Amino acid sequence: MRKRRLTTLLAIAAITPLALTACAGGGGGGQAKGDPDTLTVLDYYNNEPDKTLIQAAIDKCAEELDVTIKRETVPGKDLIQKVLQRSSSKTLPDVLMLDNPDLQEIAATGGLAPLSDYDVDTSGFADGILEAATYEDEVYGLAPTVNTLGLFYNEDLLAAAGVEPPTTWDELKTAAATLTTGDQYGLAFSAIATYEGSWQFLPFMWTNGGDETDLGTPEVAEALQLWVDLVDSGAASKSVLNWSQADVKDQFVAGKAAMMINGPWQIPGLAETPDVKWGTVQVPVNEAGQTPIAPLGGEVWTVPVTGDDEKQAKAASFVECISSDDNQLELATERYTVPTKTELADEYVEAVPTMEAFTEQVANARSRTGQLGEEWPEAATVIYTAIQLALTGQASVEDAFEQASAG
Amino acid sequence: MSTTRLTSETAPADRAGAPRRGTLPRRSLKRQFSKENITKVLFVVPAALYILLFFGYPVVKNIVMSLQDYTTKTFFTGEAPWVGIENYVTVISSNLFWPSLINTALFTIGSIAGQFVIGLALAAFFKRRFPLNNFLRSMLLLPWLLPLIVASATWRSILDQDSGILNRFLGTLGIEAVPWLTDPSVALTAVILVNIWIGIPFNVTILYGGLQDIPDELYEAGALDGATGWKAFWHITWPNLRPVVSVVLLLGVVYTLKVLDIILGLTNGGPANATQTLAIRSYQESFVNFEFGVGAAFSNILILISLLFAIIYLRANRRQVDE
Structure with a gap:
């Protein structure tokens, strides 16, 4: 009886390494090199009307930068798990949207590239949102619009x-x-x-x-x-x-x-x-x-470290584009959110008077992760x-x- | 009894055969590689591989994780510093550990008792022949078919204190609105009630199957001796149903210990932590606070408790086979 059990164990022991190496092989080819003119985007705007409105902004920037965008949307609850999964399999997207209080947590893992590496202009943005997007003195993301209570x-x-x-x-x-x-x-x-x-x-x-x-x-x-x-x-x-x-x-x-x-x-x-x-x-x-x-609520767009510097530079331009003045006003008007550039406030309130109280509120708003x-x-x-x-x-x-x- | 006598008889024979052992290895070696044995091994391999990959690996990984400082950083850098039993110390010394352990026990006992008693009563009821029996029995399965997240969202609105249909109904009977999900002293009961509702179909289905297997002749013979009604249940149904009952109860306990979606959907562990269970703690530590090591420690404790019940079940079953 005991001998038979031993044989079984030996048989399993002999076969296991084969199975395990087979598994390991699958994970190796991770990083999607692909076409240098294609950027992958991951966000959580999976419901209408946001899904379409954000898509329009993305398309506009894709055209401006002359790149093709492959966008993936997941439910808000699943985003962080998805990001963690993808960072362990080294398949992070080129552009990643994060809820602003999560940014520092993800930046702390070393998974995001600082925007200063790509000379992205971060001036003119409200202090609160920059605070949320900053980790150890480096800005890691930009938000076109924000919200508050x-x-x-x-x-x-x-x-x-x-x-x-x-x-x-x-x-x-x-x-x-x-x-x-x-x-x-x-x-x-x-x-x-x-x-x-x-x-x-x-x-x-x-x-x-x-x-x-x-x-x-x-x-x-x-x-x-x-x-x-x-x-x-x-x-x-x-x-x-x-x-x-x-x-x-x-x-x-x-x-x-x-x-x-x-x-x-x-x-x-x-x-x-x-x-x-x-x-x-x-x-x-x-x-x-x-x-x-x-x-301050709202989402920031970031550039994950994918190891492809050329693509990361393109992704940084994309982040800059999606937070441009025109895009801010457009997205703010359509989505009832507030532009993050303080100088746009007057123009915005004129266009959307119902948002006056919120726009004032944003001017003094604080980020949750600032302290x-x-x-x-x-x-x-x-x-x-x-x-x-x-x-x-x-x-x-x-x-x-x-x-x-x-x- | 019979087994012990057998071994004591064979033992001396074994000892007597000892000197002849020298010739055995070669013969057994040959036997080991016989076609028959290889076939046997080949039959075992797929199952063994499956268990190793889909049960062994996660369990080992979970144990290792619970001994590491496993956070969001780990996913990117792959580094998880070894911290020994620190996570377990954190778990057991946290203020919420004992309350959530007690809640887990109350939740499990309450749910199983309710599900089982109501399930058995319904199963016995459906054993009689009456019109629409099959239709009603299949309707009873509905709670089982609903996704848990849908069920809990529905119950959340039913149990709402102000506009929930249950309180409205109780109001017409002159009963004051019950703060089902907002009072710490009631919330656990409310959550248990919903879980009972969800578990009834499973209990009815299995117990009904068990009841069908009891031969009618037993009841006929029993009736001749005057065993009808409760007596028939106690002396015929119950003893014959016992193997099925132990399966239902064990599976019920294991399912209930790890219930997550219902509590998350109904109260999210609140109000004021009144519905925190070990499963909720594990989920919140891992996926809300991103302390995967601490979350793993919580779930290992949960697995250990489930294992305890599995062992009790196996022991009880082995005794039955011996009998």
Whole structure:
């Protein structure tokens, strides 16, 4: 019996190396050298209308640079996994789009080429977006347009209740309380246990002088207290704990929330229900006179290190082209996002007046990774955990952040 | 009993034959390379290769990964510094480890108990002959056919506190809205209920098959001796169903331990970490925080727990064969 088992083992041992070498052989021929005039592009604009709008911008740049583009789109959730897979198999695309808070994490791996290597002009861009795209003093990506958060309000509901759009926290609390009747809540926001919840909390925290490098300050606690007050008073639903920003928009559209914290990317969705009239203002501040500081959202285009210097140079020109003034205005107008070059702001607001509040908000917006870089995901986890602890009454506002950071 | 007697009888015979061993190797060598043996080996090779590639490699890789500082950098540079058991220390000393272990246990026990009891009741019900039996039984499979992410999205809206259909329904009965997914003390129960709903079809299908295999004669004979209703179930159905039950329970435990999509879709581990399980921890460490080493350590602990149940099952089964 034992001998037979031994033979089997020997047989397996003899065959295994063959199988393994066969596997290894497949991985070797990775890097797609291919045609020098073809650039591969990877992004996450896989839904309409963004998919087509971005394609138009890409096509324009392809023509300008006289290259052929092979574009691949993946769902937003899968992008980082895809990038990691491809970097380990050495098949990164020539041009890679990244969500701005992920850039530093990927740049830290050494997988991206600094744009200064290819003399890309990075002047004139808003500080916030350059901060997000910078890792160890080198700029690794450019964004044509960005987005941020603001306060949407239902014009009809506010007019009927005789409420003005709030500008301070006190006004926000009063307005939300007044607007809460029957099935309708005054305010909706997302306090979900993901980075989305942290992102929605940032405008309140930053505006009040809180900072992610020290979450134990009274300024941060005050901002959290505001959210707790809104939920405890019943002016916002307890369901904010489980609402994504898309859910928040649905509540607003259904008339179940008179106001919401959300971003301009919801505007195409809001346009589908023209009978819901809405307006936007900047996120309310704690005390009148404070500058509202909101987080900067949006995607940056980068040049991965593929080992083919000539192609990388072409990719860098492509990144520069897609962030050119014309492209910025076009993409901003079509996608309800804000141009990243500060000098384009006036021209843009003139063309798209509904974006005025967001454009102002972007001028002072901060990037999430500007202070902490690669450490941001940890802080973001602490923030959403603390929000959840406080809103469910598991911890007091003062203890929430400490308890959350204990992990 | 019989096996032990056998070995004690053969042992002396073996010892007596010892001096003649000298001639054995050559004969066995020849036998080893006989056509028959090579054929046997060839039959084993494909399966062995398959297991090695698709089970052995991932498991070994996962164990190695859990002993390394494996981050996003590793994918680009290929460097993963060896850190020994540091990841395991991080896992076990994290504040969320014990709560998520307890949640995993509660989730598994709750889900299995619910699925099994309801599944068995339905299987016994469908054993009777009545109109539309087949149609209803196939309709029961629906939850199984739905992609889990669709099921969880649907349940999320059903369980919504304000406008969810369940609370609306309870409202008409005069019951106050239940904060299904937003109260830490209710959320785990809600998640378990949804998982029970998803697991019922599997339990019904397998248990129904098991019930069909019990010969009707047993019930007829039992009825003559006065065993009907509960007595028939207890003395005829249950003992005959036991092998099927152990398979259902083991598979159920292994499936439930690693449930991820349902919890991610319903609560994402919230509210306030009330629905964190080991599987969720493993996923979040690996794919949200990009700490692949820590994530691997979590999943290895999970694999170890599954293995424990597999061993219990194998032991129980071996005893049955011996009987």
